[in-house]
Amino acid sequence: MDRQGNTYTFIYASVLVVVVAALLAFVSQTLKPIQQKNIEVAKKIDILKSVNITSTPKDAVEKYEKYIGNNSFILNYDGQKVDGDAFTVSLEKEVKKPAKDRLYPIYICTIDGTKKFIIPVRGKGLWGPIWGYISLNDDKKTIFGATFGHKGETPGLGAEIAKAPFQKQFSGKTIFDDNGKFTSVLVEKGQNSSGNPHAVDAISGGTITSKGVQAMLQDCLSGYVNFLKE
């Protein structure tokens, strides 16, 4: 057969593509369970980090069982429990819905007998999605800890939200004022950690990411107000 002819070229390309596609589909299906498990473990590490428990991929599952276990549930906008597994709720899909139709997963962590409420949040940074977990003390208004992650914020600027100095500021802030009105936490420049109880200092040079964090907290935490005020 003519190796430079159209027929040969078409057949060659088709066969090649089918073979490669079959191979990749097979590999992807085979490795999927292991990859899924890695993602779950990473999520558990993140959740535990928001209550200042450090864990490694090796002990994360064990620690998660110990501190949280099955103690998580899904809420609706009115603060009532809904059936389902909180851990499997995809926040990526939920935040696209109107606030009233969303599912609101919440995790309850018990450390030394005291309860911490862990709320997952997700929003937009400058370049891509940002997410995090906020833990509240059992008074349901004071922040115990916060952790944030991002897909591709600028290193040294927006990416600083994933580092301890930024996250530590959240500890001790409150999301309700004295009259019980929801305030969220503002992320603004020049807010020293000693001043406003509802604000943290933004990152210089990471203004859009900082605003993204502020919008994310406002958007995601507000859905829990009915539950937290109970």
Add this chain to the structure above:
Amino acid sequence: MSEDKEPLFSAKNLKLITAPLGAQNPITVQVLGICSALAVTAKLEPAIVMSISVMFVVVFSNFIISLLRNTIPTRIRIIVQLVVVAALVILVDQILKAYAYEVSLQLSVFVGLIITNCIIMGRLEAFALANKPWQSVLDGIGNGAGYGIILVIIAFFREVLGSGTITLPALGTLHVIPKIFYEWGYQNNGLMILPPMALITVGIIIWVQRARNNDLIETK
């Protein structure tokens, strides 16, 4: 078929491995694959994993293209090469996500970008299309190693000077700068972790290599 009697590791074949390590180095001499060399060298571990990944891809793509070289229609040869390289890269990406999840997060998009690494397409076009599979494999090993060795050198200096640590796969993070140095006022140079210093480090390596090897200096 007299050529087949050539020993597997003849001097000519060995040169395929050794040349890319020195005078034909893909990064410092041909200045290919620079972008990933700058991006993944802030720590040693991702640099090592990246080197192994690139070596895997270049060796196997060289081998496969060399096997197919007489069947590939000339008009679509670049597409065929791309399909083979892309398939191998996805394979590497999937395996990393399954067995080295944290490293895969650090390497993020750069594993996917191996597809566009000029070293790989360059070797396929320049070597694998015209040579036998065994020689192509050796050429792949040589170029992969040549790329890897530079990455590891850059990552070593950037991590030691920038973070004061060495992170190796399986061993974890080792602190190489003694604590007492910090008490005396030594500080890690944060600039080393940022991409510009990677470029400067590559520049210094090129400078040292050229100063030592007169063949590399262009004559007017």
